Amino acid sequence: MTSASTPTLKRPQVWTAAQYVRAIRQEGGGVSAATHLAEVRSPLGLAMRAYVKHFPGNTPRGMFNEVFGYVVMSALGVPQPEVAVMPAPIDVLPAKPWAWAFVSCEPRPTFEGTPKQIYNYLDPQQHAKLVQRLFTCPALPLLIAADQLLKNGDRNIGNLVLTGKSSFVAIDHGEILGGGNWQLGDMWFAQQWAPSKLIENLVPIDSLRPELRSALYVSAQLVADKFFETQNELRVALECGSSVEAAAAMDAVWWRCIPIAEWFRERLKLVA
Template sequence: MIEQDGYLVTLKEMSPTSGGVSAKTYLAEVQWPNGDIIESFVKLFPVNTRIKEIINESFGFLLANSASLRQSTRAALIKLDVTEFPIDTNTDSFAAANGFVYGWVTASLGGKDLKKMYLKNPPNISSNEAQQILSVLGSWPNFKSLVAFDDWVGNIDRNIGNLIFIKKDDIGVIDHGQIFGVVDWQCEKIDPTYNSTNWMLNAFKAQYKGTILHPTVYQPILDIAAKNSSSYAQAKADIQNCIIQINKTIGSNLDSKIDEFFNYFEIRFATVATRLPHALAA
């Protein structure tokens, strides 16, 4: 947890094209609990999606760690003072009662996102730009790992704007705001057997230009899923404890829902061998 005084100074408010469509995102100097002052990205969420976004970001960060994906080494809840941010206390009862709201902060990875690197006129993308991006993804050693991860967590919002190019063969992932295969599980039912849109899987298919994929082509994704399942089993108790603590801290009262979330992840693993071929054939 980072207290209000840990947010030192705003360096830049990010535009919707460079991060934070559902949230206001700030690049800021933040003092972390160990005293380190680090450029970090801070997300301020709308009141109606705040709980959903924080829970999703928390799950995404913890699960990506268990899957050994490259991401920020630091993430935390942060208290954002109502006097320093555009927070309407007339419509936000938590903010009015407490003088702050909870946000989400991650230390910057550095580098540039692939959207900034390759698109001249986002969100428009030319065929040449698309081929360049497919080439970069295809040569990235962890591309199949990201395909497997996004299938596992039901990430429906992966895009090149949340893939950070650090150096050759080194791409980091950020943003896990829409997982469980839905935009908002507060008002939508989650179904672990449903093949929601996996944009990285679509990019994987696009490399083969519409040809029917032999099982040997996608077997590495299934192998990675099996490895992730094993790593998750070892980390599950710690992940549960973290989520339970976050739920308690932000007052989200999701005790019964948390079991549904963990059940989702386990069924995704159990069904991937049948779901993936169907998704690739679609």
């Protein structure tokens, strides 16, 4: 149940303000950022819809987390949409506290929306359908393991975008590393299990099928191995040589690689 695709390290594109066309609607539910759906144009002039996300002053690491998370997730092989950073559109929000925006393009050619938009998870029948669909996605164990590696305790059904019967892309990495307002000193205290809502909130973790448990454990080993293999490329891509924040975040993730498989073994109650 793990992803078989070959990971390719990617960085967000850098767009100009001219590529923003117009706002479509505000999106609710954001706690640490303000997001709206907008029409944008790609560098090739292609009209697209995208979610444009702005971070306020009380989440100073929000933009950093989005970029860091996207780059590392790409190296680990987690499916993600095309993304970019661009100057914040001042016709939507005041310019001063929102210097830059993070742009997540709607997946093409298929975009269904998030599970939260499609399913009423409070309804028992729809909840069962949601669990059945999500837990048969081949990339789910890889995403759950990658989120644990990056200490993302906020991954939920509102920041996955379904692109097919058993496929999705992951959006929203703003809460990795413990949240959007982490301090450098926090990175030394990052060696603990982060809540994993996709397997701990949707269903009791004890009810997970044996094959999913095994896939999660294998994925934990895979993401640790892939991180070690690509760490030099990641340090260059994330400019760790000139960014104290990026270097500290990379070191924190490096240390999380050591115990991650054992964390999953213990959490899933797998026999050694």
